[in-house]
Amino acid sequence: MTSHRYENTESFARRMDAEDALASFRDEFLFPPSPSGEPSVYLAGNSLGLQPKRARQYIQEELEDWARLGVEGHVHGRHPWLPYHELLTEQVARIVGAQPQEVVVMNTLSVNLHLMMVSFYRPTRERYKILIEAGAFPSDQYAVASQARFHGMDPTQAVMLLQPRDGEATLRTEDILETLARHGKEIALVMLGSVNYLTGQSFDLAAITRAAHAQGCQVGFDLAHGAGNLKLALHDTGPDFAVWCSYKYLNGGPGSLGGVFVHERHARSPQLPRFEGWWGHNKATRFQMGPTFDPLPGAEGWQLSNPPIFQLAALRASVELFDRATMAALHARSQKLTGYLEFLLDQLPEGFVRITTPRDPAQRGAQLSLRFRGEPKQLLQRLGDAGVICDFREPDIIRAAPTALYNSFLDVHRFVKTLEGHARG
Numbered sequence: 060m061t062s063h064r065y066e067n068t069e070s071f072a073r074r075m076d077a078e079d080a081l082a083s084f085r086d087e088f089l090f091p092p093s094p095s096g097e098p099s100v101y102l103a104g105n106s107l108g109l110q111p112k113r114a115r116q117y118i119q120e121e122l123e124d125w126a127r128l129g130v131e132g133h134v135h136g137r138h139p140w141l142p143y144h145e146l147l148t149e150q151v152a153r154i155v156g157a158q159p160q161e162v163v164v165m166n167t168l169s170v171n172l173h174l175m176m177v178s179f180y181r182p183t184r185e186r187y188k189i190l191i192e193a194g195a196f197p198s199d200q201y202a203v204a205s206q207a208r209f210h211g212m213d214p215t216q217a218v219m220l221l222q223p224r225d226g227e228a229t230l231r232t233e234d235i236l237e238t239l240a241r242h243g244k245e246i247a248l249v250m251l252g253s254v255n256y257l258t259g260q261s262f263d264l265a266a267i268t269r270a271a272h273a274q275g276c277q278v279g280f281d282l283a284h285g286a287g288n289l290k291l292a293l294h295d296t297g298p299d300f301a302v303w304c305s306y307k308y309l310n311g312g313p314g315s316l317g318g319v320f321v322h323e324r325h326a327r328s329p330q331l332p333r334f335e336g337w338w339g340h341n342k343a344t345r346f347q348m349g350p351t352f353d354p355l356p357g358a359e360g361w362q363l364s365n366p367p368i369f370q371l372a373a374l375r376a377s378v379e380l381f382d383r384a385t386m387a388a389l390h391a392r393s394q395k396l397t398g399y400l401e402f403l404l405d406q407l408p409e410g411f412v413r414i415t416t417p418r419d420p421a422q423r424g425a426q427l428s429l430r431f432r433g434e435p436k437q438l439l440q441r442l443g444d445a446g447v448i449c450d451f452r453e454p455d456i457i458r459a460a461p462t463a464l465y466n467s468f469l470d471v472h473r474f475v476k477t478l479e480g481h482a483r484g
């Protein structure tokens with residue numbers, strides 16, 4: 060499955076880092092200190108990405124311009140606030156493989172999911188179901204259930220769940236396609252994640268989009284764990300919309316802004332219902348303050364409000380790094396890092412840990428979800444003492460995600476050495 064020859068030694072990990080063209084991006088980030096004062100082994104970038112060093116400067120500039128210029132900062136700032144979000148558009152488009160017109164940074168993920176469903180979940184008597192994963196992130200489950208209720212339906216009727224086969228932890232593409240073939244005519248919207256937050260499984264987005272469109276369904280993806288992690292090609296893949304947050308792999312900071320993709324085919328679709336706000340209005344006439352909404356073409360036309368500049372500034376520091384590194388190179392590095400993590404985990408004492416994420420690199424991103432034998436509290440304590448930060452989900456899952464921008468092979472090695480110390484007592 061992988062062409063790399065890995066070795067279970069610290070010197071090998073150090074050699075991999077020394078030979079790595081992307082290793083220097085690590086220096087662009089601030090690592091929380093461990094109890095010993097050393098930088099932590101930070102494997103929780105799938106939950107909250109680290110702070111790019113430049114984020115402080117970018118926010119500082121906007122604080123200064125606000126102090127210096129007041130309202131004039133909208134047009135006379137070093138980076139005028141009126142079009143500030145446009146500073147991120149091209150980089151974000153490259154991260155998700157879209158055309159610039161297809162993306163916009165705005166709001167937060169769950170809000171955007173609702174806004175997209177206003178436009179793309181249009182149930183009729185015959186076609187009214189929403190297809191999601193049984194184990195979808197809770198907010199996504201609440202969002203689709205409440206949309207069904209909003210349209211006067213019972214979510215237990217309208218929301219259709221994809222379940223893994225008995226005894227299996229993850230979904231099979233063939234089963235998803237089979238469900239679409241069998242029930243496609245009842246399904247109004249297919250709404251799947253690109254990497255499941257709990258299992259780490261990623262889906263074949265292109266095959267699912269093709270099959271769903273062939274049945275006449277609309278397709279939306281939640282890329283919360285995919286953006287900045289997978290190599291996405293949203294334009295070519297062709298879903299109708301996608302949404303993501305930017306505080307996970309995209310390092311935009313706590314509560315950072317979300318992103319939205321609306322496929323080019325909907326760029327000028329006045330017949331699509333949407334919730335309207337002045338920031339989605341034609342830029343040339345916005346300040347004439349007329350009573351009639353004239354939507355901007357493309358994803359920008361879904362904007363409601365003028366956006367929070369400090370959050371955009373923080374995110375700009377990160378997306379610039381993605382642009383320098385390129386998603387293609389980052390994804391290749393990510394597969395090596397996660398492959399190394401898998402290789403080392405497989406050498407731990409028999410029965411100590413089970414990897415529930417698919418073994419096939421094409422069906423996962425950076426994250427491996429791990430189930431451990433024994434009491435997780437003690438293990439978490441041990442990891443904390445050793446300066447390893449990863450995250451725990453009830454009842455017994457540890458998620459470890461070496462991220463391609465800032466984790467090293469040595470990080471991965473240190474994490475597994477800590478586990479080994481625990482396994483051997």
Ligand SMILES: *Cc1c(COP(=O)(O)O)cnc(C)c1O
Binds near residue numbers: 167168196198252304
């Ligand atoms: C992280 C995550 C969310 C969080 O939603 P917010 O609106 O950003 O708080 C929602 N859905 C998925 C799949 C996630 O992974």
